[in-house]
Amino acid sequence: MKTAYLFIAALCLPVQLLAQTFMMNPYGCKDAVLLNGKWNAIVDPFCRGEQMKFYENRKPRTDREFLEYSFDNGLRLDVPGDFNSQLPELKYFEGNVWYQRQFTARKDPQRRQFLYFAGVSYEAGVWLNGREVGHHEGGFTPFQFEITGLIADGTNDLVVKVNNTRRPDGIPAMNFDWWNYGGILRDVLLVDRPKAHVRDYLVQLKRGHKDLIAGFVQLDGADSPEQVEITIPELGIRQALTSDANGRAIFEIKAAPRLWESKSPKLYQTTISVGPDAVTDAIGFRSIEVRGEDLLLNGQPVFLKGINFHEEIPQRMGRAYSEADAAMILNEVEALGCNFIRTAHYPQNEHIVRMAERMGLMIWEEIPLWQGIQFTNPVVLDKAVTMLREMIYRDKNRAGIIIWSIANETTPSEYRDKVLGELATLTRSLDDTRLVGSDFDNPRYDKATSTFRLADKVAETVDVVGVNKYLGWYMPFPAAPQEIKWQVATGKPLIFTEYGGEALYGQHGSTNVAHSWSEEYVEELFRKNHLMFENIPNLRGTCPWVLFDFRSPNRFLPQYQDGWNRKGLVSDKGQRKRAWWVVKEFYDRK
Ligand code: GCB
Numbered sequence: 001m002k003t004a005y006l007f008i009a010a011l012c013l014p015v016q017l018l019a020q021t022f023m024m025n026p027y028g029c030k031d032a033v034l035l036n037g038k039w040n041a042i043v044d045p046f047c048r049g050e051q052m053k054f055y056e057n058r059k060p061r062t063d064r065e066f067l068e069y070s071f072d073n074g075l076r077l078d079v080p081g082d083f084n085s086q087l088p089e090l091k092y093f094e095g096n097v098w099y100q101r102q103f104t105a106r107k108d109p110q111r112r113q114f115l116y117f118a119g120v121s122y123e124a125g126v127w128l129n130g131r132e133v134g135h136h137e138g139g140f141t142p143f144q145f146e147i148t149g150l151i152a153d154g155t156n157d158l159v160v161k162v163n164n165t166r167r168p169d170g171i172p173a174m175n176f177d178w179w180n181y182g183g184i185l186r187d188v189l190l191v192d193r194p195k196a197h198v199r200d201y202l203v204q205l206k207r208g209h210k211d212l213i214a215g216f217v218q219l220d221g222a223d224s225p226e227q228v229e230i231t232i233p234e235l236g237i238r239q240a241l242t243s244d245a246n247g248r249a250i251f252e253i254k255a256a257p258r259l260w261e262s263k264s265p266k267l268y269q270t271t272i273s274v275g276p277d278a279v280t281d282a283i284g285f286r287s288i289e290v291r292g293e294d295l296l297l298n299g300q301p302v303f304l305k306g307i308n309f310h311e312e313i314p315q316r317m318g319r320a321y322s323e324a325d326a327a328m329i330l331n332e333v334e335a336l337g338c339n340f341i342r343t344a345h346y347p348q349n350e351h352i353v354r355m356a357e358r359m360g361l362m363i364w365e366e367i368p369l370w371q372g373i374q375f376t377n378p379v380v381l382d383k384a385v386t387m388l389r390e391m392i393y394r395d396k397n398r399a400g401i402i403i404w405s406i407a408n409e410t411t412p413s414e415y416r417d418k419v420l421g422e423l424a425t426l427t428r429s430l431d432d433t434r435l436v437g438s439d440f441d442n443p444r445y446d447k448a449t450s451t452f453r454l455a456d457k458v459a460e461t462v463d464v465v466g467v468n469k470y471l472g473w474y475m476p477f478p479a480a481p482q483e484i485k486w487q488v489a490t491g492k493p494l495i496f497t498e499y500g501g502e503a504l505y506g507q508h509g510s511t512n513v514a515h516s517w518s519e520e521y522v523e524e525l526f527r528k529n530h531l532m533f534e535n536i537p538n539l540r541g542t543c544p545w546v547l548f549d550f551r552s553p554n555r556f557l558p559q560y561q562d563g564w565n566r567k568g569l570v571s572d573k574g575q576r577k578r579a580w581w582v583v584k585e586f587y588d589r590k
Contacts, residue, residue, distance in 0.1 A: 284399030304541025357400030
């Protein structure tokens with residue numbers, strides 16, 4: 001079985017790891033158009049499309065020619081959107097799905113064109129007018145290709161091959177507790193920009209300063225020094241810069257911004273321009289630090305009242321991808337009284353991240369390095385590095401993001417410790433203004449002292465330790481909640497990043513019987529956890545698992561689960577369970 005899988009994997013899935021960067025915030029450029037909508041599609045379970053050259057989207061040219069595929073008059077799929085939820089036959093599908101559409105463009109020697117994909121899961125191959133433009137692996141971060149040389153004046157033919165087959169050397173790998181949605185999950189943009197344009201920028205407070213905005217502008221295509229301008233009208237900033245030989249301009253600007261905070265998430269319209277090119281962003285300024293066991297937002301201790309969620313709309317049984325989807329999820333977060341979210345278990349789309357920031361939510365963002373990772377395989381380290389770089393690259397201007405997390409629930413070993421140690425170092429080298437976190441499910445209970453402790457080298461290297469412990473669910477409470485002590489990550493802030501249990505909405509039963517799947521059992525479980533939390537001296541945040549019931553191929557129990565993880569405080573139909581009010585009351589008190 002295993003050999004067969006590997007054989008198929010080798011046939012269908014050439015691993016291509018091209019270090020790629022993409023433009024910062026294409027949504028903020030005036031010359032970007034969305035290529036969203038209905039695309040033609042071919043389902044290709046045996047991975048035949050490359051041999052048969054689907055990417056040529058050829059039509060018979062002579063009377064004797066015939067072709068055994070066509071994108072015309074067949075399946076149509078919504079982009080953005082996962083394919084699994086769009087057709088019953090694709091529910092469990094893993095393999096290749098080919099997408100095709102046309103778009104019109106105008107060739108202009110003074111300008112350059114790019115295709116920007118906000119997220120394709122898990123691996124994408126892209127062809128334009130029959131020519132290969134590139135590949136990307138990793139389902140949750142953007143990638144782009146320049147198509148200036150390949151684009152035609154008039155009609156262009158775009159073909160994208162998407163493969164969502166799990167693979168032993170993937171991130172995530174073979175088993176994970178959420179639905180393996182495949183497809184062009186997020187927006188696709190055609191971006192047309194002048195030859196020299198703003199590729200990247202960082203505009204944030206300098207570490208340790210509340211009155212110094214520092215960062216850089218990186219141009220693309222600048223052959224000689226260019227005049228760059230940063231304007232933040234509300235702060236009276238209009239700063240001229242000159243790019244160096246590498247197209248980079250570094251700056252520090254004295255300013256007294258009103259700081260971004262949960263109750264008043266101030267964002268400033270910021271424009272960066274070079275010649276006719278301009279990109280606009282809404283940027284917030286704040287500081288986040290650790291002092292001893294405290295988390296300080298703008299110098300003030302803060303308790304993180306959090307919640308986890310997947311990038312999924314349960315009612316649609318599919319991936320979330322739009323502004324409206326972000327609003328649906330985040331309104332429920334706000335109703336719960338949160339000031340913090342953990343976007344489990346991967347970078348979620350920019351609509352969610354940006355809307356959360358506008359709402360004043362602090363964010364823990366993580367790469368999908370979730371259990372079962374092949375730490376001994378060097379290819380996996382390369383992939384993790386790429387995913388981490390892409391996540392930080394995309395979101396480095398988001399004041400809402402306070403913690404970059406490098407892994408969830410990994411088992412200590414020589415290789416794992418080394419890999420995660422390197423990822424923590426890399427994170428700090430890429431961004432010294434935020435904190436590094438990781439989640440651990442391995443604190444152990446010592447009966448003699450009624451104390452949980454954690455022996456893990458990685459916990460020593462991160463700034464903030466997240467623990468995932470399901471007391472009352474996967475592990476019974478080993479003593480009365482008030483008697484349980486925690487000596488985990490002493491001296492640092494500890495966040496309970498996951499806790500909870502499963503209940504089916506509307507199911508009532510005993511507060512003492514886990515397999516009653518009842519709302520009452522889980523309601524009581526939350527009460528007990530909250531009692532225990534009172535005794536954790538360095539606890540600086542809590543994050544129940546999870547906001548909504550979510551789909552998972554790991555949940556088999558008929559009647560109660562039926563393919564759903566039922567730990568949602570809110571059901572798959574959007575109804576609040578009894579535990580929701582326990583968390584709400586806990587947060588109202590905090
Ligand atoms: C965990 C994982 C999360 C699972 C959850 C559960 O520890 O981090 O991805 O979904 O437990 O429900 O078991």
